[in-house]
Amino acid sequence: MGRIPVAMAESVKMFLDGAWVDAEDGKTFATTDPATTEVIATVPAATKGDVDRAMEAAHRAFDDVAWRRMDPADRGRLLFKVAALLRERTEAIARIESRDQGKTLREAKGDVTFAAWTLEYYAGLADKIEGETIPVPGPRLNYTVREPVGVTVHIVPWNFPFQLALRGIAPALAAGNTVVAKPASYTPLSLLEFARACADAGVPKGVVNVVTGGGRVVGNALAGHARAGSVTLTGSTATGVDVLGAAARNLTPVTLELGGKCPNIVFPDADLDKAAKGAWYGAFMNAGQMCWAGSRLLVHESVHDEVVQRLSKMAEGWKLGPGLEKDTRMGPVVSAEQKAKALEYVDVGKREGAKLAFGGAAPTDAALARGHFVAPAAFTGVTQDMRIAREEIFGPVLSILRFSSEEEALRIANDTEFGLYAGVWTKDLARAHRMASVIQAGAVAVNEYPITFPQTPFAGWKQSGIGSEQGLTAIDAYTRRKTVIVNLG
Numbered sequence: 267m268g269r270i271p272v273a274m275a276e277s278v279k280m281f282l283d284g285a286w287v288d289a290e291d292g293k294t295f296a297t298t299d300p301a302t303t304e305v306i307a308t309v310p311a312a313t314k315g316d317v318d319r320a321m322e323a324a325h326r327a328f329d330d331v332a333w334r335r336m337d338p339a340d341r342g343r344l345l346f347k348v349a350a351l352l353r354e355r356t357e358a359i360a361r362i363e364s365r366d367q368g369k370t371l372r373e374a375k376g377d378v379t380f381a382a383w384t385l386e387y388y389a390g391l392a393d394k395i396e397g398e399t400i401p402v403p404g405p406r407l408n409y410t411v412r413e414p415v416g417v418t419v420h421i422v423p424w425n426f427p428f429q430l431a432l433r434g435i436a437p438a439l440a441a442g443n444t445v446v447a448k449p450a451s452y453t454p455l456s457l458l459e460f461a462r463a464c465a466d467a468g469v470p471k472g473v474v475n476v477v478t479g480g481g482r483v484v485g486n487a488l489a490g491h492a493r494a495g496s497v498t499l500t501g502s503t504a505t506g507v508d509v510l511g512a513a514a515r516n517l518t519p520v521t522l523e524l525g526g527k528c529p530n531i532v533f534p535d536a537d538l539d540k541a542a543k544g545a546w547y548g549a550f551m552n553a554g555q556m557c558w559a560g561s562r563l564l565v566h567e568s569v570h571d572e573v574v575q576r577l578s579k580m581a582e583g584w585k586l587g588p589g590l591e592k593d594t595r596m597g598p599v600v601s602a603e604q605k606a607k608a609l610e611y612v613d614v615g616k617r618e619g620a621k622l623a624f625g626g627a628a629p630t631d632a633a634l635a636r637g638h639f640v641a642p643a644a645f646t647g648v649t650q651d652m653r654i655a656r657e658e659i660f661g662p663v664l665s666i667l668r669f670s671s672e673e674e675a676l677r678i679a680n681d682t683e684f685g686l687y688a689g690v691w692t693k694d695l696a697r698a699h700r701m702a703s704v705i706q707a708g709a710v711a712v713n714e715y716p717i718t719f720p721q722t723p724f725a726g727w728k729q730s731g732i733g734s735e736q737g738l739t740a741i742d743a744y745t746r747r748k749t750v751i752v753n754l755g
Contacts, residue, residue: 314483332470501524689715721737
């Protein structure tokens with residue numbers, strides 16, 4: 267498989283058992299540039315047989331002493347080598363990501379850098395996955411060890427195809443597991459570049475496998491595969507329920523990071539310039555296609571109009587365009603379906619009686635007519651019973667809600683089936699901690715939005731997920747404890 271260009275279509279292959287291969291029946295699908303709808307590449311449409319091949323290859327690699335019995339420090343050094351290659355290739359991978367997904371080149375570079383950082387973090391952890399000794403009666407030694415679970419399955423979303431893939435793959439590899447990953451069919455290209463970096467770094471064959479294709483065939487087969495030691499999914503809540511059901515047939519452990527309808531709360535004492543900027547990026551970064559998007563902006567009534575004015579001014583200078591163009595501030599959404607969905611929610615908001623403050627239409631510029639562009643939109647006059655305030659839109663549509671007291675803000679913030687992320691903007695330290703302690707979400711950011719780090723646990727509450735990604739705790743999903751009791755008498 268040659269280097270994937272960003273200027274012409276090419277036929278690419280998937281990576282199984284250390285080799286670049288086609289689907290067993292030769293079928294392919296096209297991946298397109300959402301800014302122009304031009305075909306970038308044709309990609310193998312894997313079959314269930316291909317999934318079986320990948321899982322068997324990963325299983326053999328897991329049993330092979332070259333990987334399973336590798337000194338953990340050596341495994342860490344190998345992962346550092348892969349991370350170094352990712353950093354060297356940041357520009358090339360980011361250009362592929364931008365063309366395939368639509369996000370700006372700046373955002374794509376940030377994603378690749380964060381992914382490399384994540385791999386470095388877990389590479390350093392590879393020889394620090396420790397057990398414990400337990401005091402028990404009599405002349406006995408009782409200790410535990412933590413062992414890899416085997417073949418780990420990773421079903422990757424299309425909004426952050428590279429970064430979120432590595433969020434699960436990195437700790438899995440560090441713990442000594444092998445990997446079978448399925449990128450989203452909208453965005454299959456960048457993860458193939460990770461496989462290339464692994465091969466170039468000398469990762470043994472079969473340790474990392476990337477299977478391309480649709481969720482109905484490939485995703486379902488992977489989630490329900492008897493060889494799977496764990497399944498990790500980032501996706502919608504509905505998809506998470508399906509994956510959980512498939513994995514349950516084999517009692518396979520799952521990690522699910524799912525949907526969100528995150529509250530971003532601005533109190534009257536906040537730095538409004540910073541709060542408005544954080545509200546904008548929290549809602550419209552990656553064209554709003556984020557599970558942790560601050561899509562519900564809760565603003566105190568005394569500063570509501572001022573915040574809306576600041577956001578409206580930002581909208582005036584926000585240029586839509588292809589992600590690779592230098593002056594683009596927001597790229598297209600990923601597909602025609604996502605564009606239609608976002609525009610439909612704009613219509614829903616109008617019908618429900620909310621006031622469109624700005625945006626919310628496809629651009630009329632002829633240069634953008636073929637692409638999946640939606641101007642960032644914001645509604646005022648939103649109430650919590652409206653669909654635009656309750657349903658995950660996964661696009662550039664922001665709902666702005668007024669509140670008059672801390673208690674009302676908390677009630678609105680927690681009135682959702684989701685619980686992924688939240689933001690609080692205030693100079694009152696006591697209020698910040700008070701709100702953080704009672705908001706029902708896996709993460710709360712204060713005076714910044716959105717923000718996370720490889721070492722920061724990221725977990726969804728309620729309908730937003732099961733388990734925890736990132737940080738030391740992520741290793742728990744990719745290891746299992748074994749107790750050893752030795753009678754010394």
